[in-house]
Amino acid sequence: MAKDSPKTPKTSSRGSGNPSISIWAVQCGKCFKWRKVSTQEEFEEIRSKFNEEPFHCENKPNVTCDDPAEIEYDSSRTWAIDKPNEPKTPIGFKRELCLRSDYSKMDVYYITPSGKKLRSTNEVGTFLQQNPEFSDLSTKNFSFKSPKIMDDTIPFSSTK
Numbered sequence: 001m002a003k004d005s006p007k008t009p010k011t012s013s014r015g016s017g018n019p020s021i022s023i024w025a026v027q028c029g030k031c032f033k034w035r036k037v038s039t040q041e042e043f044e045e046i047r048s049k050f051n052e053e054p055f056h057c058e059n060k061p062n063v064t065c066d067d068p069a070e071i072e073y074d075s076s077r078t079w080a081i082d083k084p085n086e087p088k089t090p091i092g093f094k095r096e097l098c099l100r101s102d103y104s105k106m107d108v109y110y111i112t113p114s115g116k117k118l119r120s121t122n123e124v125g126t127f128l129q130q131n132p133e134f135s136d137l138s139t140k141n142f143s144f145k146s147p148k149i150m151d152d153t154i155p156f157s158s159t160k
């Protein structure tokens, strides 16, 4: 953990059951407390400009650094860390993250407005070529970098 910047936004996912993300959270750059973010869109908005505009508690309405953390980083859930400044998902598209059942990694894919699943930058490139209505987009608007699963928050039951 030491090598991770404390300001890196993180996502968290439940340790058991459906391996999808249940909570989005960002860490305050001043007090290092965790604040919940209600939607993936809001999380991506914060993440997309994280280096230029670090997140602080005051960014949330009626919240200051004096308020208790809304969520604690601990092993009661599995945490995955995103890199800052990843592109926001283009409007109409959906970015999905799926945690593998062995917790080894999160798979990233995009769902297009027409419901097609894109699994790689190559597939995005082909899709954009074939669909000129998205000519304002490029493969740079998509990121297949998967968040890093934090080893110390993987439930013991999955380690055999």
Ligand SMILES: [Zn+2]
Binding pocket: 028, 029, 030, 031, 032, 033, 056, 057, 058, 064, 065, 066
């Ligand atoms: Zn704070």
